[in-house]
Amino acid sequence: MPMLGFICAAALLASLLVTPLVIRAATARNLFDIPSDARRVHTRPIPRLGGVAVFAAMVLALLLAMLAGALPSEVSGERSRFFEGILLGGGILFAVGLWDDLRGLPPLVKLLAQCVAASVVFTFGFQVDVISVGPTGELPLGWLSFPLTILWVVGVTNAFNLIDGLDGLATGIAIVALGTTLAVALALGNAEVAIVCVALLGALLGFLRYNFSPARIFLGDSGSLFIGFMLAVLSVHGSVKSATAVLAIVPLFALALPLLDTSLAIVRRWLRGVPLSGADARHIHHRLLAMGLTHRRAAVVLYVVATALAVLGVVLAFAPPAAVLVIALAGGGISLLLLLYGMRQLEYHEFAEAGMVLASGVRRVRRVIQDQIHARDIVQVIRQAETLRHLDAILEDNAPHFGFLGVEVCRETSSCRQRIAGLNGQTARAWKLDYPVTPRLFAEDDPYVLRIWCGLGDRNRPFGAERVARILAPAIESWLVSVGLVQQLSERGNRPLLEAHAGKLQENELEPALHWAARAGELSGGLRESRGMRLAQEAMTLHRARNRR
Structure with a gap:
């Protein structure tokens, strides 16, 4: 339309004339962006x-078109409220951004201003x-319409x-997004969006x-907040294909690069454990510069990426239904591969x-699940062991299943020389876990432990030696008490020696203790379980004392 060309030319001319004036005014008042940290390039x-030049040029072009009667009749009446809402909301963020450029504002104030601006356009x-999710599918939002509108506007503005x-990066990305939005708005007949876009x-x-590059002026917050807000509103409103339904894929792809960069920044900072709102020098453009690209080449590369993603979104939005699936799979697969390759090259x-x-x-x-299941199976086999050698x-036999170099039951002070010899010198590159099996009642005791030898290599590294030990140790303790103690203390030849050294153990106490040991802790003879266990432990201690004598 000639009218759109006239508005675009007027805005272009106004910008070319106003921007040098803004540069001189900012220089005269010493309003500079100072390179004070690493993230500034x-x-x-x-x-x-x-932002002052951009805002002034756009408003002057729209006023000139209005005075010249260049606005078509389709944008009058109800649709004119769109102009009122977007200019009012954009004006709020422009004013807040300008104040931030001049005096500075806390991030919370700017966030509240973005929410207010989003609420304004929602009211207008x-x-x-309704979101269109395919050639024929539609997703009604209902009460989610308002929070999603706020989230979209605030998210895109900050991105x-x-x-x-x-x-030149943000300006070029905005030009790509506006060109995409303009094409879609013209295709769908959204004249009011096309006018603001041009x-x-x-x-x-x-x-x-x-x-x-080399830049003579920056957008500042007055420009980035205002333009981000305009892109958020225009990209969605320009993709309305009916009274309420929106082609959701168009704004997402038109603004894919800033949204992707912001998403990556949020996840990166979360993984590093730093504040999400903090600044860093690891955005995509920073990484391109770190790879050796000049400012110009880095900006051009990102222009090309943004254009490719925007074109893909338009193709998916207007492709025949039969071709959408093929294009979506091919485009999605290529985009995913490029994303993974890009993150690797950018050293994320x-x-x-x-x-x-x-x-x-x-x-x-x-x-871990497999190991614990296998450990439970071993518990059943341990109960059938006849001797300590059989238990070992x-x-x-089962140590290799867990990735262990070896497993055995031995005394805590044992050097396990036989075991060390069997490992063929691997102990120099191994570590061991001694998991208690029997308690230490006195300082001179030498309790049993479950000793697990583990290698340092990836192939031999166990997945939770302690988890396996926690399952096996109680079964081994029960076996030592029920089999080892009973075999040693219940023999007829040992009982007189035991009674001779029993001291505090009486006949009526010894039998329940042995019975408790044989049945792994069950109540017996009216004694409480803890009493029976203590008596059994005392019996074991006395038996070891007799053997030492």
Whole structure:
């Protein structure tokens, strides 16, 4: 339409004329963006009031079109409320951003202002009631319409603000998004969106002349907040294909790059355990510069990526239903591969480490479950052991299943020389776990332990030696008490010696203690379980004392 060309040309000319005036005014008042930290990539002070030039150029172009009667009749009446709402909301964020550029504002105040601006456009009719999720599918939002509108506007506004870190980058990305939105709005007959799009597009094209590397002026918060808000509203309103339904894929792909960069930043900071609102020098454009690209080349690369994603979104939105699935799978697969390759090239090692942990975690969970099931099976076999040597043989046969170098039951002070010799010198690169099996009642006691030898290599590294020991140790203790103690203390030849050294143990106490030991702790003879266990432990201690004599 000639009218759209006139508005775009007017905005372009106004921007080319106003921007130098803003540069001189900002320089005269010393309103610069100072390169004070690592995340700022410029090396000299740059004026930061570019938003004033963009806002003024767009408004002048719209006023000129209105005075010249260039606005079509389709945008009068109910649709004119769109102009009122978007200009009022945009004006609020422009004013807040300008104040932040001049005096500074806390982040919370700017966030509240974004919520207010989003509520304004919602009140003026910017409401997404139904989302189109395919050629024929629609998803009604109901009461979710308002919170999702606020979330979208605030999210896109902040995402655009975050990507404004390289000469000309945010301006170029906005031009790509506006071009996509304009094409979709014209295809769907949304004339009011097309008018605002060409006005803002012309203003940004003129501003890019001074903002591209080496930049003479930056957008500042007055520009990034205002433009981000406009993109959030225009991209959605321009994709309305009926009275209420919105082609959700168009705004998502048109703004894919800033949304992706923000999402990656949030996840990166969460993985690092730093505040999500904190600033860093690891955005996509920072990583491209770290790879050796110049400011110009980094910006152009991101322009191309943003354009490719926007084109993919438009193709998916307007492709024939039969081709949507094929295009979506092909485009999604290529995008995923490029994303993974890009994160690797950009050295986002946070995601590589997270992926390795998640992958190993799945394998680890499955292995732990398998080990614990197998340990429960071994418990059943241990109960059938006849001697301590037999018990050690059972443990030794099953050690490889857990990835252990060896497992045995021995005294705590035992050097296990036979075991060390059997490991063929691997103990120099191994560690051991001594898990208590029997209690230490006196200082001179030498209790039994379950000794597990573990290698250091990935193949031999166990998945939870302590978990396995917690299952096996009670079964081994029960076997030692029920088999070992009873065999030793219940023999007829040992009873006189035991009674001779029993001291505090009486005949009526010895029998229940032995009975408790034989039945692994069950109540017997009217004694409480803890009493029976203590008596059994005393009997074992006395028996060891007799053997030492």
